[in-house]
Amino acid sequence: MTNKSNQKAAYACNAISGDLEFLRLLGKGSFQGIIHSSFERTFNVTCLENGELYTIAARHLDNGPNTLITDLDSCSTLELAVGDRIFVSNNCIKIENKFNISIRQTEPWQCLLPVYPADTALLKRNIFEAKLFIQEHGQAGGMKKSITTDNIIQTEFARMLEERSRSLLEQLSLARWESAVQQAVSLIGLGPGLTPSGDDYLTGLFTVFNMPDSPLWPYRSFCMDVVLHASKLTNQISCITMKKAAAGQVREKIVQFMQAVIHSTSEETKDRLAAVLSIGSSSGTDIALGLIHGLELHLN
Incomplete structure (x- = not known):
């Protein structure tokens, strides 16, 4: 019998803000992906549905397309590996049994470029x-x-x-x-x-x-x-x-x-x-x- 007290609990954090379209995709609850690459302040996920890359970032980075900003200080301590599987359940992104990201209170961000001025x-x-x-x-x-x-x-x-x-x-x-x-x-x-x-x-x-x-x-x-x-x-x-x-x-x-x-x-x-x-x-x-x-x- 497995001793549950010895099992390592998944690390958890919260998403602070995120690209509006990315949040809509996650909101469907069917998102599945795998870790593509991992760095000090970000890691990238390949979506198995559309093949696009999506980025999970630490708190110090700015918003961007296909990006979710979390309250993490760093991504380097998460022990993620290329190929780790990712899915969404109950407004939470789950990465194997290592890491959970709550998206319940994430502020949506949308890129809106300014209109070119009439007076230059x-x-x-x-x-x-x-x-x-x-x-x-x-x-x-x-x-x-x-x-x-x-x-x-x-x-x-x-x-x-x-x-x-x-x-x-x-x-x-x-x-x-x-x-x-x-x-x-x-x-x-x-x-x-x-x-x-x-x-x-x-x-x-x-x-x-x-x-x-x-x-x-x-x-x-x-x-x-x-x-x-x-x-x-x-x-x-x-x-x-x-x-x-x-x-x-x-x-x-x-x-x-x-x-x-x-x-x-x-x-x-x-x-x-x-x-x-x-x-x-x-x-x-x-x-x-x-x-x-x-x-x-x-x-x-």
Whole structure:
């Protein structure tokens, strides 16, 4: 007979907030998945129904698409393993017998990008200040070229990223959509990092395409045309990030910066930009440059 007092109880926590669509999916009670990957502050789950990745995050991260924010301080102590099975029962996410997450009082979050302004004077000023801020505080090594490096591979990545992104922007400015798709696809998977720099740059660019009432809004199908190629060229985590951005779904920090650059003071814009730059190693800088270059396309 098994001694129940010796059985290890499942660790429990609460979900604080979560992506609205993710919560609706969980609310059906039929969600099933497996652990895809685990990190210090997050772990990712593959949904067995639709194949998409979903993220469970510690309290210090911001909201995002397909993401649930918990009251955990860290995910590294949970002893999760790739392939662990996940299901939902009684408003609770259960991971094997290791870990339970209550979703009973989770606050829903929805990504809503700001509407492009009719008067762009403030936007122009804030973009100018944002570019200077990135030059001073952005992380080099991806889209931002490192001035002092002896790393041949890093130098070559920087050259390719600069050439291909410049060509992409040129084709977009001329409305040569077929060629622009080809140039964008050439950026996928290019550069260092778990989410390569080219992918992060496109995430920022796709965000700007999805601003309602913007000059590029009628052409946002361009983003999905590019993403169709992503699964064969980059990893699954980066792929789902670009796919969501192509549909106008991005992290809360990015939304807050977009709102600030349109409506707020220079100082508020810099504060929100600093939060974007804090994403990953060079990922935040790569995303920010995609946002800025996209906004400049609007203005031009």
